Amino acid sequence: MNWSDIGYNIRYAITPMRRHREYAQIMTDKTEDTTTEMRDARYVMHPLTDARANLQSGSLIIDRGEGIHVYDLAGNRYIEAMAGLWSVGLGFSEPRLIEAATRQMTRLPYYHAFTHKGHGPMVDLAEMLVTMAPVPMSKAFFTNSGSEANDTVIKMLWYRANALGQPQRKKIISRHRAYHGITVASGSLTGITANHTSFDLPLPGFLHLTTPHYRREARPGESEEDFATRLAQELEDMIQREGPETIAAFYGEPVMGAGGVIVPPATYWEKIQAVLARHDILLVADEVITGFGRTGRMFGCETYGIKPDIMVLSKQISSSYLPISAILLNEKVFEPIADQTHAIGTFGHGFTGGGHPVAAAVAIETIRIIRERDLVAHVAETGAWMQDRLASLADHPLVDEIRGVGLVAAVELSAAMLSPAVPLAAGALGKRAALHLQNGGVISRAMGDALALCPPMIIDRDGIDAIVAALRHALDRCLEELA
Structure with missing residues (x-):
């Protein structure tokens, strides 16, 4: 045996011992963390949290x-x-949601929606959502969260523009203080500074307008309706400045949630929709917070007379017992996308858990309970x-x-x-x-x-x-x- 063989054998004999010592130290450290709160501070990095402060204070478990x-x-x-x-x-x-999840888990705990496959709960939920929508919709596409859904809508808007032979129609207009998610694309739609700082967001092509917060943004002596008129004119000016042919959609929550629960001023949505209709620009309603009854109507769109081309649903769709979100598309949006998938041979997008059968079963039961009660x-x-x-x-x-x-x-x-x-x-x-x-x-x-x-x-x-x-x-x- 030469010296290189000896070195090889020593090195690989020592390595398991070193690994054992390291593992033993980890286990010793874990036993010193006597409470869940202490272990939380030691091992968990939390979203929307000062990580350094959490190391000191821990979390409410x-x-x-x-x-x-x-x-x-x-x-x-x-x-x-x-x-x-x-x-x-x-x-x-809620016992009925637990039972719905258990029943579906024992029958079909998982399946997907890729390549001409599907399952009953997803089909049933899609039919339920399309038929209960406040305006005519054509199809439902399933994802796992509001962020994933909004990210998917952005890709759909770009895909549709290419299908229509309008490759320049890619810009999307949102509002300051809007919240539409935290993926790179949906985070660019979001208009909250804390969600942009140090992430190099927003990406180019995402535009933001004045927050429709009357108390904070209105000028002295300006009525709510005058304020709404000015914001609609701001939208018109932005469209003209950027070029109507470059704008894919306007994105908005019926009531802005994480940006501070901003209730729109009187006539705001009526005037915004008139501008969009003049320029044939799509309207996306983010109903992630307002959907399924939160505003006192089934959808926030009904509360404020909004007629969107696309609706984004999540959160209360399953009472958040399991992750699921849905995108509803009308024919105007779906048809060009369908044509493009036929020309290419596929819609190259989707998620492993999108439309998960257990989550879909819970969502169906959630909507039934909302209706029955x-x-x-x-x-x-x-x-x-x-x-x-x-x-x-x-x-x-x-x-x-x-x-x-x-x-x-x-x-x-x-x-x-x-x-x-x-x-x-x-x-x-x-x-x-x-x-x-x-x-x-x-x-x-x-x-x-x-x-x-x-x-x-x-x-x-x-x-x-x-x-x-x-x-x-x-x-x-x-x-x-x-x-």
């Missing part, structure tokens, strides 16, 4: 949920006033109660604005009215209030200095009263600290 409540590991109970992420419409641990009418009634009860906070010294529709709202906070004015960084007051609210047993979400509220659609008046009482107490605590 939720252990179980029931109805409108969730419970942490210590057994503390919270009203989930954000329905998770605007999404658990039927509340937590008349939850849309329930939201209209309890939503009006929530908006009225929140209005009682308008005279609080820290409340700047209250806005919302149905069971979605935001309470905008400001310390500017305090005397002397207390210097606070943007967002600091919102975080402080959200923490006091959480300590009081209600989970909200701070969007800058606005506290968002979007409780499960099954909530009753007593639940709403509890949220508002806890919110008032949290604001009083903030006021005491700032004073």
